[in-house]
Amino acid sequence: MDEPRSFWRKYVFSVDHKMIGIQYIVLAILMALVAGGLALMIRAQLAWPNTGMFKPEAYLSYVTMHGTLMVFFVISPAISGLANFLLPLQVGTRDMAYPVLNMLSFWTIVPGALLMIASFFMPGGAASAGWTAYPPLSAVESVNPGSGWGQTLWLLGMALFIVSFTMGGLNFLTTILxxxxxxxxxxxxPLTVWGFLVSTVLGLLAFPPLTAAAIMLLFDRHGNTSFFLTDMVVNDQLMALGNGTPLLFQHMFWFLGHPEVYVIVLPCVCMMFDIIPAFTRRPVFGYRPSVYSLLVVGFLSMIVWGHHMFVTGMNPWVGKYFSVATVIITAPFSVLGVNLLASLWRAKLRPGVPMLWCLAVVSAIGFGGLGGLFLGTMTSDIYFHETYFVVGHFHLMIGTVTLLSIFAAIYYWYPKMFGRMLNEKLGRWHFWLTALPMMSIFILMHMQGLGGMVRRTFDTSVYAYNETNAALTIPITILATALFVGQFLFLFNAIRSVRHGEEAGRNPWQATTLEWETESPAPHGNFGETLPTVHRWAYDYSVEDGDRDYVSQAAEGRA
Amino acid sequence: MTTQTIDRWRNGSSPWGHTWQKNMMWWFIVTDGILFAGFLCGYAYARQGSEAWPATDVFFSVILLTVMTFVLITSSATMACAVAASRAGDRLATRKFMRYTLAGGLGFLLMQAYEWWSVIGAGLRPGVNPNGDTLFGAYFFLVTGFHGTHVLLGLIVILVAYLRRRNEAAPLNPDGIELVGLYWHFVDLVWVVIFGCFYLI
Known part of the structure; x- marks a missing residue:
């Protein structure tokens, strides 16, 4: 394919997977600034509840939009961006299977993000039914102010996101296969590719029921149907809304919602398997068990969604099944975590910023996984469900593990994207200003949850028993502010290093996978005249090969 | 992008002996099938919990539905013939069978429009049902409407594929016709499931 010359074809409507990957990451960073700003407003309200800074309904819409934006328009596009950038390079091809569809995928998520932002400016404000959009909160306009056009735009934005994900996912899958x-x-x-593969399959299987639910919810809102609505009392008035059931929405939502956790966590964990060996200079521990565990985790994640619904009054026997299945997931997932730990065992670590992030990820998986046991078991979940224990837990898994490993990946692959290294000193400062506050915030939230502090609440000080928990609230807000401010170090570093970073060369980390075979930044078409041929697995470290201690996947000779 | 450059960019092995185009279509069909499964699970959930679900003969004419189903399945058969003819390199027969398929799909849509017209005449609306549970009307219009949209999209795709093979100079590209055919068979198969769920039981 001819290399595009014009500005529009090269930087905007590009079909080159590397440019699309970077576009996705830039979108994720911009949305992260919005979603992070929302988080700070939430924290400000929680720390100083009686100043009247925000109205209660505005607070609820900040919580809703923070969650939605972070999951679907920050973490997901960041991972899509890395997948776009890495997959064709790591499987040794020139571009995605269907480059035009890939471009369409990006230009579908952008209007989705714009719709989400636009919903703030609708009468009644942005959606405020939570990122889960449970009806009747999300279906009946008189229930809350955000349930007007804000909620409709939210649903349309989600629909565009799902269409974008499907187009991107089909491309990832066929490219890998x-x-x-x-x-x-x-x-x-490389396990990175395995991670993207499993995550894509999960997403493609789990998103359609949410699409169905979103369409039905749109009809409930604008088409006079009652799929999810039943007769109920709103503002002291009995409303005859129909004879559907809100419970159906919860099932359809969580059938997506739980696999979605794995859609974003699995590729992040798997990227660690490729970054760590470059710094330990040893093969990862247990490649095959990791692959098999990954497949088992993927399968199990599709059949445990009910553990988000223990308090809906489901039949206890159904709850028991979901508890047991959830606890079983711990086993294969622990194999992944333990293999990461064992990869570090007795290694002489090379210093390097990506490695710092990896170590933080491993410990976040440990902390987060431990909390998950209490929430996956029905008996303890019923106590914890409405508390900050849940907030702390899911932020550790789908917030901390993912963001920290996305940063690890960006520090690691930035040289391949721009041909220059990120500044190491700024990188270390950024690491400590991110990892320390993040871990502390969410571990402290677990403690507040153990003390019974309720989530989704505008002003928790109205409950007298919260006085003991309140002591932690202001420290968490201060840590959150430090976390937000720390990210500007990264922004500065990333923008400055595009021109002023140290020249990276082809393979700055002495790594084995195919993307390091080509120039940095990789040229259009990735690999010059001939495509690489692969002779071995991705982890040939700790071998003697002349003056080098690794053998590239593409090197001929010993198999 | 011309076909020539695509060929230069293609490399590697092909799992199950399929091209990436075919793999992509199969995975798309899987996700789209799960979308319908989502609707139908909701339908089953509502119907199981309902005490006033109308019997199948209250609104529907089984004769009409049988004819509709027969026409749609026949169009699937003619689509398979079109794929076989294009594999054999017979342009005239390919185009003939694609015309039959278009006629079958269009006939199905017209009959469905007539069916909607008659149930709306009987007072059924997405939120109103004079003879029983309101959810009945909601699911009926949702699922058949969504399927009808799929049929319409399929017809447009077949029409485009048909027009692109109008003159002798254009490549026949049997692989492309097979992909269109896969989608069309899928739409028909979904209809058979819907037919069973709504009209038979």
Whole structure:
């Protein structure tokens, strides 16, 4: 394919997977600033509840939009961006299977993000039914102010996101399955690629029921139907809304919602398997068990959604099933975590900023996973469900684990994106200003939850028993502010290093996978005249090969 | 982008002996199928919990539905013939069978429009049902409407594929016709499930 010359074809409507990947990451960063700002407003209200800064309904819309934006328009596009950038390079091909569809995928998520932002300016404000959008909160306009046009735009924005995800996902999948370089069998794939593969399949299987639910909810709002509505009392008035059931929405939502956690966590964990060996200079521990565990985790994640619904009054036997299945997931997931730990065992670590992030990710997986046990078990979840224990837990898993590993990945692959290294000193400051506050915030939230502090509440000081928990609230807000401010170090570093960073060269980390075979930044078409041929797995470290201690996947010779 | 450059960019092995185009279509069909499964699970949930679900003969004419189903399945068969003819390199037969398929799909849509017209005449609306549970009307219009949209999209895709093979100079590209055919068979298969769920039981 000819290299595009014009500005529009090269930087805006580009079909080159590397440019689309960077576009996704830039979108994620912009949305992260919005969603992070919302988080600060939430924290300000919680720390100083009686100043009258925000109205209660505005607070609820900040909580809703913070969650929605972070999950679907920050973490997801950041991972899509990394997948876009890495997949064709790591499987040794020139571009995605269907580059035009790839471009369409990006230009579908952008209007989705704009709709989400636009919902703040609707009468009644942005959606405020929570990121889960449970009806009747999200379906009946008189229930809350955000349930007007804000909620409709929210649903349309989600629909665009799902369409974008489907287009991107189909591309990821066929690229991995069909476009692999000669010799690159499935069991020679880097675990990063495996992570994207499993996560894409999960997403493609789990999103359609949410699409169905969103369409039905739109009809409930604007088409006079009552799929999710039943007769109920609103503002002291009996409303005859119909004879549907809100419970159906919860099932359809969480059938997506739980796999979605794994859609974003699994590729993040798997990227660690590729970054860590470059710094320990040893193969990862247990490649095959990791692949098999990944597949088992993926399968199990599709059949445990009910553990989000223990307090809906479901049949206790159904709850028991969901409890047991959830606890079983711990086993294969622990294999992944323990393999990461074992990869570090007795290694002489090379210093490097990406490695710092990896270590933080491993410990976040440990903390987060431990809290998950209490929430997956029905008996303890019923106590914890409405508290900050849940907030702390899911932020550790789908906030901390993912963001920290996305940063690890950006620090690690930035040289391949721009041909220059990120500044190391700024990187270290950024690391400590991110990892320390993040871990502390969410571990402290677990403690508040143990003390019974209720979530989704505008002013928790109205409950007298919260006085003991309140002591932690202001420290958490201060830590959150430090976390937000720390990110500007990264922004400064990332923008400055595009021009002023140290030249990286082809393979600054002495790593084995295919993306390091080509120039940095990789040229249009990725690999010059001939595509690489693969001769071995992705983790040939700790071998003697002349003056080098690693053998690239594409190097000929010893198999 | 011309076909020539695509070929230069293609490499690697093909799992299950399929091209990436075919793999992509199969995975798309899987996700789209799960979308319908979501609707139908909701339908089953509502119907199981309802005490006043109308019997199938209250609104529907089984004769009409049988004819509709027969026409749609026949159009699937003619689509398969079109794929076979294009594999054999027979342009005239390919175009003939694609015309039959278009006629079958269009006939199905017209009959469905007539069916909607008659149930609306009987007072059924998405939120109103004179003979029983209101959810009945909601699910009926949702699921058949969504399926009808799929049929319409399928017809547009077939029409485009048909027009692109109008003159002798254009490549016949049997792989492309097979992809269109896959989607069309899927739409028909979904209809068979809907037919069973709504009209038979």
């Amino acid at each position: 069909n476009m692999r370089a000669k010799g690159l069998s499935m069991m020679r794939l």
